[in-house]
Amino acid sequence: MRAAVVRSFGGPEAVEVVETEIPEPGARQVRIKVAAAALNPVDAGVRAGFFGGAGQQIGFGWDVAGTVDATGVATAWSVGDEVVALDPGMVRPAGTHAEYVVVETDAVAKAPRTVDAVHAATLPLNGLTAVQALDLLEPAEGQSLLVTGAAGAVGGFAVQLAARRGISVTALARPGDEEFVRSLGAAHFTSGAVGAGGVDAVLDAAMVGEPALEWVRDGGVYVGVRPGAHPASARGVRTTSVAVTADGARLAELAALVDRGALTLRVAETYPLEEAAKAHARLEEGGVRGRLVLIP
Template identity: 75%
Template sequence: MRAAVVTSFGGPEAVEVVETAVPEPGAGQIRIKVAAAALNPVDAGVRQGVFGGAGERIGLGWDVAGTVDATGAGAAWTVGEEVVALHYGTVKPLGTHAEYVVVDADAVAKAPAGADAVHAATLALNALTAAQALDLLEVTPGRSLLVTGAAGAVGGYALQLAAHRGITVAALAREADEELVRSLGAARLAGAGEGGFDAVLDAAVLGEAALERVRDGGAYLGVIPHAEPASVRGVRTGAVEVAADGRRLAELSRLAEEGVLTLRVAETFALDDAQKAHARLAEGGVRGRLVLVP
């Protein structure tokens, strides 16, 4: 089978599509025939060597949508079921940017009914990150929340999930994206230098500039583990490290079916054009996810 990997770190040109053996599922695992797999900023980080792994062949891709192709012992899935999954891991020999991928059965959920595989592939990593981040922030209705990078994938899901929970949320985004973020649930755009928020989800990785917008004793959460700014003024700081969770992913899949979550695709690329997809991601300004199709 074909798979996108890196064997040395660098720019988009470091991505290689190689021939490799089809992986076999072990106990408690399933193999998915990949129909589509999203490209995320974490993949660029892996490609650049941010997470280490020098000298190894590292597979790319965390998100996947496809069909169950084989099951290991104890995996309660049926061959042919349409599923989505998060394949967690920064340094792994194979990722989801491949024709087949093996994942733990408890990281899998049924794909959203009515969504094609390309759109379904945008769900797992970003929606789980947003949901788990909101849990950590412990924001409740009546409290104020600011989401930076609100037009992005994590930010957009965070807006929709917060609005669904009855939380009034302000968005930090470009003026050109105001219509988009309002459509995703933002009550308004945050003003320049506006502060005093009970909580901030810093999906744009602004760091201290976002921390300044939190009231004394509030909460700040970043999206890069161990990269959050130090606490000041009694503000609780931290970062979400996404965890694979099939049960939670199933809830998010149902919300996508119900229209609570919007599955946004910016552009699709063939797996063989993975370098081009990475180059497009590096250009920035993507609204929705780039998706690779084997």
């Protein structure tokens, strides 16, 4: 099969599409024939060598939408099921940017029925990151939450999910994004600093860091989206960061919200797998609204 990989760290030009063996599913695993797979900032980090693996072939991609085409023992999935899944991993020979991928059965959920595979592929990583970050925040109905990077992929999901829980969301984004983030459910908008101690909690999808911590009231909560990169606690503010994990049950809940029109999926551009390097170059340029998606 074909897979997008890096064998020598560098910029977008380091991305290669190579032939490699089709993986076989083991017990409690399924193989998915990939229909679409999103490109995320973590893939740029892998390409640049931030997570190690020098001298190895390292595959890209955590998100996948496609069709089950083989199963191991002890799985409830059947060949032909249309699914989405999260396949996390920093250093492995191939990821979801390939023609086939093997994932754990518990990581899989039925694909949303109301969108195509390209849109469905934008849900797993960013949707699960948002919902698991909210789990860490534990906001109560009526409390205030600031979401930084609210127009981004994780931030956009977080705004929608928090608003559905009755949380008063303030969206921090660029001035031109105000109409969009309000359409997601943000009650308030800002494109600059927030008053000190002005909110109960911050979900820092833009990784503002220390300044965002100052915006949280004494005894509030700060959650970042880069594992281990959150600032130290101050003024009794609990600080932590989300390390996203595969969770098919939660992913199924998110897919159901998509089908009810409660979650917006955004695709910026699509690229054939052979043009993976071009997709990385576009990601490097910045300013992408929605996800870049690779199609094998």
